[in-house]
Amino acid sequence: MSAPTPTLAESGPETRPETQRRKRRRMTAGGVVVAVLRYLALIASAVLFLLPFYLIVRNALALDTDITAPGWQLFPKQLQWENFTELFTDPSVNIAQALLNSAIIAVLQTAGMLLLCSMAGYGLARIPYRWATPIFYAILVTLMIPPAVTFIPSFIIVSQLHWVDTYQGIIVPVLFSGFTTFLFRQYFLNFPRSLEEAARVDGLGYFGAFWRVVVPNSGAFFAAIAVITFIASWNAFLWPLVIGQDSSMWTVQVALSTFLTAQTINLHELFLAAAVSILPLVLVFVFLQRYLVQGVAETGIKG
Amino acid sequence: MSAPTLIAPAADTAPPRRRGRGRAAGVTGAFWLFVGPFLVGLVIFVYIPIVWSLVLSFSRAQNTVTPGDWIGLQNYLDLLRPGPFLDSLITFTIFAAFIVPLTFALSLGLALLLNGVRIMRAFFRSVYFLPTACSYVVASLVWKLSIFNGVRFGLANTILGWFGVDNIAWLATTSPPWYWLVIVTVRLWLQIGFYMILFLAGLQRISPELYEAAAVDGAKNAWQTFRYITFPQLRATSVAVLLLLLINAYQAFDEFFNLLGNSSFARPPLVYLYYTAQGNQDFGHGTAGAVILALLIMIVTLAQGRIFGFGKAE
Numbered sequence A: 001m002s003a004p005t006p007t008l009a010e011s012g013p014e015t016r017p018e019t020q021r022r023k024r025r026r027m028t029a030g031g032v033v034v035a036v037l038r039y040l041a042l043i044a045s046a047v048l049f050l051l052p053f054y055l056i057v058r059n060a061l062a063l064d065t066d067i068t069a070p071g072w073q074l075f076p077k078q079l080q081w082e083n084f085t086e087l088f089t090d091p092s093v094n095i096a097q098a099l100l101n102s103a104i105i106a107v108l109q110t111a112g113m114l115l116l117c118s119m120a121g122y123g124l125a126r127i128p129y130r131w132a133t134p135i136f137y138a139i140l141v142t143l144m145i146p147p148a149v150t151f152i153p154s155f156i157i158v159s160q161l162h163w164v165d166t167y168q169g170i171i172v173p174v175l176f177s178g179f180t181t182f183l184f185r186q187y188f189l190n191f192p193r194s195l196e197e198a199a200r201v202d203g204l205g206y207f208g209a210f211w212r213v214v215v216p217n218s219g220a221f222f223a224a225i226a227v228i229t230f231i232a233s234w235n236a237f238l239w240p241l242v243i244g245q246d247s248s249m250w251t252v253q254v255a256l257s258t259f260l261t262a263q264t265i266n267l268h269e270l271f272l273a274a275a276v277s278i279l280p281l282v283l284v285f286v287f288l289q290r291y292l293v294q295g296v297a298e299t300g301i302k303g
Numbered sequence B: 001m002s003a004p005t006l007i008a009p010a011a012d013t014a015p016p017r018r019r020g021r022g023r024a025a026g027v028t029g030a031f032w033l034f035v036g037p038f039l040v041g042l043v044i045f046v047y048i049p050i051v052w053s054l055v056l057s058f059s060r061a062q063n064t065v066t067p068g069d070w071i072g073l074q075n076y077l078d079l080l081r082p083g084p085f086l087d088s089l090i091t092f093t094i095f096a097a098f099i100v101p102l103t104f105a106l107s108l109g110l111a112l113l114l115n116g117v118r119i120m121r122a123f124f125r126s127v128y129f130l131p132t133a134c135s136y137v138v139a140s141l142v143w144k145l146s147i148f149n150g151v152r153f154g155l156a157n158t159i160l161g162w163f164g165v166d167n168i169a170w171l172a173t174t175s176p177p178w179y180w181l182v183i184v185t186v187r188l189w190l191q192i193g194f195y196m197i198l199f200l201a202g203l204q205r206i207s208p209e210l211y212e213a214a215a216v217d218g219a220k221n222a223w224q225t226f227r228y229i230t231f232p233q234l235r236a237t238s239v240a241v242l243l244l245l246l247i248n249a250y251q252a253f254d255e256f257f258n259l260l261g262n263s264s265f266a267r268p269p270l271v272y273l274y275y276t277a278q279g280n281q282d283f284g285h286g287t288a289g290a291v292i293l294a295l296l297i298m299i300v301t302l303a304q305g306r307i308f309g310f311g312k313a314e
Helices: A013-060 A083-089 A095-126 A132-144 A147-160 A167-174 A178-189 A193-201 A206-217 A219-235 A238-243 A252-262 A267-302 B020-056 B074-080 B084-115 B121-133 B136-147 B155-162 B179-204 B208-216 B222-233 B235-250 B254-260 B269-279 B283-308
Strands: none
Touching (some): A013 B121, A013 B136, A095 A132, A095 A167, A095 A178, A095 A252, A132 B283, A147 B020, A147 B269, A147 B283, A167 A238, A178 A219, A178 B020, A206 A219, A238 A252, B074 B283, B121 B179, B136 B155, B179 B254, B254 B269
């Protein structure tokens, strides 16, 4: 406890450095307690957030008798790695097909949406066409109506095209996202014009400038949109449920939901299937989190 | 989803340069090359379905998607009579009343906690964000079969058992309505990390000079700093988060479908419409319901824009 300096405390602005230093010192003294409390709260929250992952792993590698045993086993006495073989050879659970469907759909949807929406966004941002502004507003209007609410109208169109139970039925209608196009347009508006003009001097048209200059210099933004689209596509449920009605067209989410609601398979297989289904996204999280966080911060705020 | 009021003026493209016909034709061709494929898809998969369902909502359309059997507003009147559709709107209202403030407060709280530390910050951020990798289906599975399993071996019942509390049938009882606890916590777990990232981004945009100025001006404690600096500076983020939370709650489907199925006590609008259109093949009522929902969302979006002056701040 340092002694205060009462003689100076009452006087003018020249004492400010002194009082400020005192204040800062006091804050660091109490700051230790605050920091400890902060970390305790952070750790407690982290435990809660990780708890469901622990439950998935625990139950996925257990016998059903371990799961239903009285008392709580932190982990099964013996980890059942052979559950993997059981899951992938169970004829009533075609999880491999479901994973394949999800992978095909998520990859094609991500690629298709990046291609269509980036080009549309670039055209709207950079090409001075007479009708560009009205067309832009016509796209903006569609943002007012969330896609989940229009699943019945969309289903009607897909059924007229005889696309029910097909990959294109699940993939194509989702591609034309006004929101993603809007994000790309905003991004390209801020793209340095000088780079494109250099390309134009080199004799490239809009097409050449876009593919050779703009896209190669926009890797981080494309990656951010790609990661977000991929996750949304992999985790999508309502639309694949409506269109992929036959079990051969189930995505992994629809398959899991069917097993969950019908309770046709045993617990450990169900949890293992859940674990396998989140594995690709956990990998995306581990390796691409930078893009993901950037993408969420950008798209979320603008949404 | 976005409110159009957010949008910067559209006229910031370069002024048209018409140096002869060849140039203009080149511009037109280039524009359609870039925007054309997207527009064609937008018309087929967004505009036509919307118009089609508007038309169909005035028809009797059982087991068919062809309009023609005109019945005027009958589908709408049926839905707006006391019954399952209005019940579903009540369910949504209860759900939103829990999930919107809770997510808002908890994700803001976590963001503030995290923003105040240096060591291990990236680690904690990753941990809170990780549930975003999970689908609603997987989370529902864990909540239904493990955490809130109604039998003895469920985690919640195990813990309650240590304190001598009897098993609770979390999802199968309506008095008290414990299923709300299950429904709300599953969405909290899935979405808090996402909104925390939004708040973190907002917090990092606040200039440190503002805090220094506040300290000079005599902001005494953390609460005053939050009340007079942080929270007002987060206004744009907060408004966006509230709107997103509300719109997303409105579209709740996955966790209700997987946890409660077609149960009459808690059926949000999309679940009701799903069973109307896919289950009963009643596309007339299904499309009328979709139109009502779309209108409600548009009204909420516009009203929120009006009230908070959405977008003006940015």
